[in-house]
Amino acid sequence: xxxDHDEADDITQEVFIRVxxxxxxxxxxxxxxxxxxxxxxxxxxxFINRNKRINNKKADFETEVYKISTNxxxxxxxxxxxxNEKILKAAIEELPDQQRAVxxxxxxxxxPYEEISKIMNRTTGGLKANxxxxxxxxxxxxxxxxxxxxEAV
Amino acid sequence: MKNLNKExxxxxxxxxxxxxxxxxNKLAQINFLINSDNEFRAEYEDLKNAITFTRNTEYxxxxxxxFNTLLTxxxxxxxxxKSVKQTSIFEIFKPSFLKFALPLLIAAIILTTAYSLxxxxxxxxxxxxxxxxxxxxPDIAKENQIKEEIEQTxxxxxxxxxxxxxxxxxxxxxxxxxxxNITQSALLSNGNSIQEYLDEVDNPSGLNYESIYDNxxxxxxxxxxxxxxxxxxxxxx
Numbered sequence: 001x002x003x004d005h006d007e008a009d010d011i012t013q014e015v016f017i018r019v020x021x022x023x024x025x026x027x028x029x030x031x032x033x034x035x036x037x038x039x040x041x042x043x044x045x046x047f048i049n050r051n052k053r054i055n056n057k058k059a060d061f062e063t064e065v066y067k068i069s070t071n072x073x074x075x076x077x078x079x080x081x082x083x084n085e086k087i088l089k090a091a092i093e094e095l096p097d098q099q100r101a102v103x104x105x106x107x108x109x110x111x112p113y114e115e116i117s118k119i120m121n122r123t124t125g126g127l128k129a130n131x132x133x134x135x136x137x138x139x140x141x142x143x144x145x146x147x148x149x150x151e152a153v
Numbered sequence: 154m155k156n157l158n159k160e161x162x163x164x165x166x167x168x169x170x171x172x173x174x175x176x177x178n179k180l181a182q183i184n185f186l187i188n189s190d191n192e193f194r195a196e197y198e199d200l201k202n203a204i205t206f207t208r209n210t211e212y213x214x215x216x217x218x219x220f221n222t223l224l225t226x227x228x229x230x231x232x233x234x235k236s237v238k239q240t241s242i243f244e245i246f247k248p249s250f251l252k253f254a255l256p257l258l259i260a261a262i263i264l265t266t267a268y269s270l271x272x273x274x275x276x277x278x279x280x281x282x283x284x285x286x287x288x289x290x291p292d293i294a295k296e297n298q299i300k301e302e303i304e305q306t307x308x309x310x311x312x313x314x315x316x317x318x319x320x321x322x323x324x325x326x327x328x329x330x331x332x333x334n335i336t337q338s339a340l341l342s343n344g345n346s347i348q349e350y351l352d353e354v355d356n357p358s359g360l361n362y363e364s365i366y367d368n369x370x371x372x373x374x375x376x377x378x379x380x381x382x383x384x385x386x387x388x389x390x
Contacts, residue, residue, distance in 0.1 A: 005215045009223065016227045017234070084210040106167075107207065128164040132200075135167050139203035146202045 001044040001104045003089040011047055015040045030118050037119045041105070045097050084145070091141040098122075099134035106131050157182055163196060170201050299384035306373060306381055 186193040
């Protein structure tokens, strides 16, 4: 959910410290896995919200830079993996918080909607809609890159 | 296939593209819409491109040893927070201990010692008890004497009543009963209305209460009156 390893490291530490502190509050209503994920998602969203302005500026900057650079490289029709990663990260950072969380949990963590529903306290239908709109938005953001990719193929 | 929920199936498209849908019925419905609905197919193509791009993009992993220190860091932070907590509690109580807790402790020791020595016990001697009791409880003998004096000074009701002629009415103020010389028949025969009669009974005309009380004490000397008043005051009547 966060694009930087250092940020991820900090959040992971914070997650385990929170779990350590509040382990007595864990009632066992859900699985420990869900409980852990819930804390992780909440802390990540808090972190994202806290750094939203900075991240948005950063994302805008990076998107702009790589838009230009990919346009330049579109003639060659080759994408560097490193650049694609940065473009994709910037695009994911532009997603709204909830969509971002659902996208990460479903796309990368491959969690079933039922589990995500428990983690995020949302309905399965709402999550499916969020997931769809997240990919749709990514598709719009990545359109220039996707066009080049299609042409290259 | 005509009554398909297109929007609902649209939301299932990402999972369809990723091969995460097992329901054959749903798969058939989506396939049908892709083949028959141009708008739906366009959505499918767009999503497929985005998902393919995202799947094919590899994230650079951190170094293998990057998270090796994670557990150590977490332990360190927990220990650090523990020590901060302990220190902070001690720091809070340290100045207040010298200012407040210590004097309170000394006071508590003094009070405990005093209590154990019986300083606070209420040990009243027998003489003190009698003296106190006498001051509090009224002397029964004296009270009886006062009562007798009152009885002696009392004028019998009948005599009292006879001695107080008040126009047409004689009232016994002690019993509270009204002995009207004016009878009901007399009142009615005089042509008065019933209401007037009732008013007359409730509030007899011509009564002079002050004169009644004056007459009651008229036979007493001033000394006797004072004595009676004093006695009444003592027994709180």
